[in-house]
Amino acid sequence: MIGNLIVVLFDGFAFGMLLFVLSVGLSVTLGLMNFTNLAHCAFGMLGGYCVVVAMRSLDMPFLLALPLAFIIAALVSVAFERTIFRRLYRAGELNQVLLTIGLVFVAAASFAYFFGTGQQPIVLPDYLQGSVEIGTLRFGAYRIFLVVMALLIAGLLVVGLEHTRFGARIRAAVDNQRVAQGLGLDVDSIFAVTFALGSGLAGLGGALAIEIVGLDPSFGFHYLVYVLIVVAVGGLGSIGGSFVAAALLGIFDVTGKFFVPDIGAFLIYLFMVVLLFVRPLGLFGKR
């Protein structure tokens, strides 16, 4: 029973790490630009389909397809940012929500047109299949891989934001756009690069998600709710907050569905509503 619990908790944590990769980019861009981008998971979905195409049609190995997902999602997103999204930075939440929801609709329909509405499975390389036994417990190899990836990304982000020049610029722009601009920072291109990185991470997340939750045209919608919960609960612009919120959500979700399947989802929504009522800025939000 205890062993069972440990494995379920680990699976939950691994799912949480997947959510972290999917959502951390949105947290940073929302904190930086105040742009409520509900199409974030649509870029995740794009990454997922990239991997599917790369592996099936181009015979690309999984580990090589992952960076491809990142790059394509980043490039496509920055094209949207430069042409459409940037017009709405001052247009108010409602307009941002409507525009990006519209984009999610369009993306879902487009992917359904080209790939059909069915699931798109991929075949993982052997070393990511099966499980690793520690004592009497069996942990999925892919889930271990997920956790390692997520920790790596979290580490890179923290180092990148805290210890590089570009990171310092982003932090300056998040803190106070006007001052940053006054100091001669090119806030515009900081936005663009950050947006690309954030969506690229979403694309990577979408690719990593295929094995865990599957991939179909509804992905952009279905996981949007999870991602928004992570961002809102963690607090905008907070990497640590997203990490904690994603881990909690993943663990709650998986254990909840395992032990109390009837009300698992209900408990998560309830938790979110209560938390946001008590702390509207999330666990680690500053503003």
Add this chain to the structure above:
Amino acid sequence: MRTERAISGPAATWLKKRNRISTVEIAFWLTTLLPFVLFPSYLSLASQIAIAALFALSVDLVLGYAGIITLGHAMFFGLGAYAAAVLAKHGWGEPLTGLLAAALIAGVAGFVTSFIIVRVQHLALIMITLGLGLLTYELANSFSSITGGTDGLSVEIWPVLGIFDFDLWGYTAYGYALAALFIGVLAARRIVNSSFGLALTGIRENSARMPAIGSVYRVHLQKIYVISASMAGVAGALLAETTGTVSLDTLSFQRSADVVVMLILGGTGRLYGGIIGAIIFLVARDRLSDLNPQYWYFWIGLLLMAIVLVMPGGVLGGLARLFQRNAK
């Protein structure tokens, strides 16, 4: 100050004229009677539209007038639908009291949740409305003994006023839904043209000033939220009563999103925006019904993006601008 009444003439006249019923409005309501004679085979669609329009009107009150973004208003629509249906299931199929029960239940839910709604803003507000909507959906799913779970409920509704039976063609259904919509618009009209409506506009225009004129404006927001919730509940009950069924999709996120799309399409803060939006949305969906729903949402998505980018204010907003330009 009474003696200055004569001087206040021009401003008072202006205030009175501000909200006079226009001939366009009268013409519009006369047109709504046409389906009875011209398109009797589309009466069920027409009643769907009337119901969706009432729902959109309820959302307009909070979103268009009070500026509260909601992505979970199906919560009240669904609660109203289930209230009427559960009542009928337990042997009381009288439609008007069904509407009353729906308004009451949805209103109470609105009152309770309003304390949360008015205390948060921005992303947290969007997430809380979304979360409350999803939460209600999950609850209804779990309490399948009451709600029928995924199967929903099928109920028998008594004749309206004891006279008009719900017929197969939908004459009663449309008449009933249209009457409810008409009363809803009249009520909403009175509300937005009252001092309370003025206060709501003030909150939307500049909530920072409201405390400085002594306004405890959260109370206003709570009040309109409760009113809106009741109205949404009535719309839900209308759907349950006119179709004799209710299912979980009355509570779904899809319904919350669709109603916002309709409202945006027609134009917010104009009372009639939701009605126009509902007509366009549902007629288009009916015309394109052979289309796979996936592709239907492709067009809806494009339309949303187009409205935001090139036609802010929706159809009515666009028309208003057109008339203003011609007037000059």
Add this chain to the structure above:
Amino acid sequence: MSGETVILRAEGIARKFGSLEVARDISLALPVGARHALIGPNGAGKTTLINLITGSLKPDAGRITLDGQDVTALAAAERVRRGLTRTFQINTLFPGLTPIESVLLAVCERKREAGQFWRRLTSHAEAVDEAFAILRQLHLEEVATRETRHLAYGQQRLLEIALALATRPKVLLLDEPAAGVPKDESAALFSVIAALPADMAVLFIEHDMNLVFKFASRITVLVSGAVLVEAEPEAIRADPRVREVYLGSVGDQHAELRR
């Protein structure tokens, strides 16, 4: 000041933003009918003090009493309801509403009639009359039905005051009522202020010393979040410390004068 009835009293008001002390042990008393100017160089904390008194900001320490009642713990709106009202340095109006609508709204709020969603707006006859009277008092009757966003800037400044008057304040705090108004118009604006009811206590922030000395019967000089001196205009004019403060920020002064 002992002989007069004090209507507003602030005692030991203090507030920090991080390590920055924006208000340090500020005390202030306004008698009924006061015409009290609050002056000081830019960044002295004048607007912050108004925010603290009216409840837009919570003080870390201190006590505010209005007409003998402690209002320190009350929300901003509640203080307005008890007669402590302010205007804003930067226009904080309702751009899409007309002046008659805006002032009517403020009157209805005061009469607690703003929540009556079942009544037609025009049925609040007394409120409509009162709103129009206020607009007339501030020379805004000609533009009463024009959207606020289309009003001339000076008219918008007047509307700021009209909104405040609609709350029937016992104490009115005017945050640079003439901010951004051309010099010749600002005198006209101050004559409106001078014509306010004699029993209304008025505290105003103003940079133009001529206007200050003309209209104030008492002056408080604020420097770096603390009261430097409070006295009659003549004493202020002669005070070497005040001169020093203003000489030290002579550039500011010129900038203010030129506006």
